[in-house]
Amino acid sequence: MPGRKPSLRPYDAKSLERSALRYVERFATTRGKLADYLTRKLRERGWAEESEPPVEALAERFAELGYIDDRAWGEAKAAAMTRRGLGARRVRQALGAAGIAGEDMAAIDEAAGDAAVESAVAFARRKRIGPFGPGSDDRAVIERQVGQMVRAGHPPDLARRIARMEPPSSDPEFRFEDADDVAARLKSSLS
Known part of the structure; x- marks a missing residue:
């Protein structure tokens, strides 16, 4: 029938290893990601041999060979x-x-x-938070900005400090290149 996919044969040890090799040659990966990929492929196509599929052993062997780091x-x-x-x-x-x-x-x-401070400043710059935004004394705006930073993985106290910061200059055309100045000011205030 047209449009019907041919059924794929179940994996054996050699075909599983070939599939793993194709995966690691195409993608930088970890042992865990390779094992997850092989497990998913085995679910899709099945396993033809009586012994258990050597998923973890393949991942370990590839790491020893330097294919995975x-x-x-x-x-x-x-x-x-x-x-x-x-x-x-x-x-x-x-x-x-x-x-x-x-x-x-x-x-x-x-x-x-x-790199926590630099990362937080980079996020604030990208999202126009604190000294990189239009500036606001509105508590709801500041809390929303803090929430954005916390969801991005930053500690709440650092997020609050950045959200409450004013631009480093009174110049209304504050340039985003001044992020290094913001990071330096923040680090000196944390010391």
Whole structure:
């Protein structure tokens, strides 16, 4: 019949490994994400052999061979999220969902914590919060801005400080390039 998909044969050990190789050659990934992908594919097509599918063993072997590097993937993902202005809590959630844990997570978490102020300022700049916005003394506006920052993973006390900040200059044409000045002022006030 036209339009009908041909039924796919169930995986065996070799075809499962080929599928895993195709996945890691196309995507930077983690052990956890590869295992999730293979598990999903096995659900779709089935398993032809009597033994259990070697999903975890394949992921571990690929990591030993250097095809997968959880820490490098996590560092790159955390750096990208931090540049976008997301906070350490959101970074931890995303990395945890990808299967990053243990000492890899601790090292990445420490780096994300070091960039917390810069990340919060980048988010405020992107969303026009606090010194980057039109400015408002309205409590509801400030609380909405704080809520945006907290949902993005920033600590509430840091979010409140940024939302209440005035532009660093009285110039009405405040330039967004002054974000470094805002971060420096914020860091000095936190010390």
